[in-house]
Structure formats: structure tokens, C-alpha cells
Amino acid sequence: MEKELGKILIDIAKLVIGGVILAGLMRQDIPLIRLSLVGGTAAALLIVAGLVLISWKENSNKNNKK
Numbered sequence: 001m002e003k004e005l006g007k008i009l010i011d012i013a014k015l016v017i018g019g020v021i022l023a024g025l026m027r028q029d030i031p032l033i034r035l036s037l038v039g040g041t042a043a044a045l046l047i048v049a050g051l052v053l054i055s056w057k058e059n060s061n062k063n064n065k066k
Contacts, residue, residue: 006053013046 020039024032 002053002056006050009046009050009053013043013050016043016046 016039020035020043023030023035023039
């Protein structure tokens, strides 16, 4: 279950990055620097959380097999 949740978090991070790019192209009232910082931070946190969940599940499987 943790591995699937990790994959979902990484997919959400991809959507956030795409949203930041699209919002930047559409030239909304949001300053580009704020948009990039908030979007980049959110994407980075989602990616890290996803990778932690994936690696945690793989490490627990390796420990159980020993």
C-alpha cells in the first residue's frame, strides 16, 4: 500500500509542475517568482514524500526476507 501511495504522490508532483508551467504561460496575476517558489516547493515535498514511501516499503520487504 505504501508503494502505491508513493507513486500517487509522485504523479501529483508531476501535475503540480505542469500546473506551474501552464499558469506561468497564461500570465495570470500571480507573480512568476512566487508561483515558481510555491509550486517548486510543493512538488519537491511531494517527490521526497513519494520516494520515502517507496523506499521504506522496499526496505521493509528486504528486512522481512532475512
